[in-house]
Amino acid sequence: MLANYLEQINPDGDFPDVLGSPTIATHGSNLAEQVTPERKQQVYCGVDPQQPDAVPTHLCIAANHHPGLTPEVTLDIDSVGGFVKSLAVAQQGIRWYLTQMPVSDLQSSLHLNPILVQYLDSDGRAHQDISMYLLFPRLYRDNQQSSRLLDQHFKQWMDDILLPIINRCHSGDLVQHYPSSFDHSRLNATARGVEMRSQRVDPVAREQRLFYFLPPEALATVWEQILEVIQRPGYHHFQDLQILIEGKNLKTLTKANTFLDLIEGFHQHWQRVIDESYLSDPFFYDIGKETCLPATFDHPESQPYTLLWRRCCLDAYSQWIHSQQPSDTPRAHQQFYPMSLLQDTGSMTLETRRTSPQRKAGLFYSQFYASVKEIFTAGNTYPFTNSGMETLALDPKLRKTWQTVGGGLSHNPIALNRAYLATKQRCYAALQGSM
Incomplete structure (x- = not known):
């Protein structure tokens, strides 16, 4: 079995602890010479140094040890998402952020203006599990590096469209608490990070995520007026505006032992915040099953x-x-990811084709993975996937030469060094805490 094999080869001791080191290795560390080639072959390839011509060790997953424990199976809805027809979908109102998010949790090339939907549970506590995004397809830019609107477009959206409509649709006792313009909201967001400083100055002012509450009663009217205004001359680039809502990381909120309990529990949360009459077809649910x-x-x-x-x-x-x-139909797109250098175990993703009967029936994507990945995954950030880290291995003299000839580097060595050390620290802490 795998555990016995790991005890047999005993990788501890003669391999340098790179992950636990708080510093980055230097050329003088000579890590490559600390372990012999024969030892590396034994650990990574299963080749016995005493019998180099023998067949490498094969771990048979089918014959491996099975624990005498009964697995527990749970179901959950990990995420939901889809388009909606009106802001009025938010039955409990909207928690409204007037500045754009520095980093969007949507991996998309669309320009997004995020709004968080808020709902209250039976104890009156606010939740922010559902996010709402306004999508502006006509503001897409070729080769864009960010999902943020350009300031000129966001300013026009705020000053000419959104703020005037909100002011018209709400009473003065509410409007008096809202910022009066794009510049007003932008400077309010940076007030704490700029005006209260007396020593260090940041290259980019830190923004405070200030928010305001939009009550549900006027949301339908606000949306109707938005659709009317963007049809006027000068606002054509805001046309085809769409609303996307999505809820992520709902797994621990919705877990249940049966599918019936899952649906009932999910609807208790979902129908309290969302008016399903405004959902557009198709609407997507990411259903998970854990063993x-x-x-x-x-x-x-x-x-x-x-x-x-x-x-x-x-x-x-x-x-x-x-x-x-x-x-004669093309096969679904399948990708296998080996686990820990093992051939017969790993993870898999499978995406159905657009014309397949599964896609027409509602199955878009299947994903199979071991929950051990939770140790290393931080949201959608995986260890050592920063493509610029490889430049840390360059000789400093070569890096300096390139910088002189080319006028600069595309990566900042200081930032990459910090990223590398932070990744090591996170993985080491995760492993130590999981033992």
């Missing part, structure tokens, strides 16, 4: 386990999906 072994925190002597997907099972699912469609 976990019972927790052993109360028994320190118990051996921890990790469940991994067998490759043959993932391939069987892919074959089953393909068998449900005509033989």
Whole structure:
């Protein structure tokens, strides 16, 4: 079994602890020479240094040890998303941020103006699990590097369209608390980061995420007037405006033991905040199923386990999906990701084709992964995926030469050094805390 093999090769001791080091290795550290080539082959390839010509060790997943524990199966809705027909979809009102988000949690090339939907639970506590975005397709720019609107467009949107409409649709006792213009809201957001400083000056002023509440009663009227105004001359670039709502990271909020309990529990939250009559078809739900072994925190002597997907099972699912469609139809796009240098276990994603019967029935995407990835994943940020980190391995003299000849580098070595050390620190803390 895998555990016995790891104990047999005993990788601890003779391999340098790079991850736990708080500094970046230098050329003088000579890490490559601290472990012999034979030892590396043994650990990474299963080649016994005493028998280099023998067949490498093969870990048979099918014959591996199975713990005598009954797995627990839970269901959840991890995320939801889709287009809606009106701002009035927010039954409890909108938590309105007047400045654009520095970093959008939507990985999209569209320009987004984010608004968070707020709802109250039975105890009166506010939740912000559902986000609302206004999409401006006509403001898309070729080769854009950010999902933010240009300041000139955002200023026009705020000063000529949104703020005047909000002022007309609400009473004076509410309007008096809202900023009066784009510049007013922008300078309010940077007031704390600029006006209260007496020593250090940041290259870019820090923005405070100030928000205001828009009550639900006038949202339908606000949206109707927005659609009317953007048809006027001078505002054509705001036309085709759409509203997208999405809720992410709902897994721990919606977990249930049965599908019926899942749907009932989800609707208790969802229907309190969302008026489903404004949802557009299709609307998407990311349904998850997790299989976990019972927790052993109360028994320190118990051996921890990790469940991994067998490759043959993932391939069987892919074959089953393909068998449900005509033989001349292209196969679904499948991607397999090996786990920990092992051949027969890993993760898989599968995306159905646009013309497939599964896509027409509502199945767009399937994803199979081991929850052990949660140790290293921070949202959508994975360790050591910063493409610029490879330049840290360049000789400083070569880097200086390139900088002299080319007039500069596309990456800042100081920023990359900090990113590399932060990644190491995060992974090391995650591993230490999970033991």
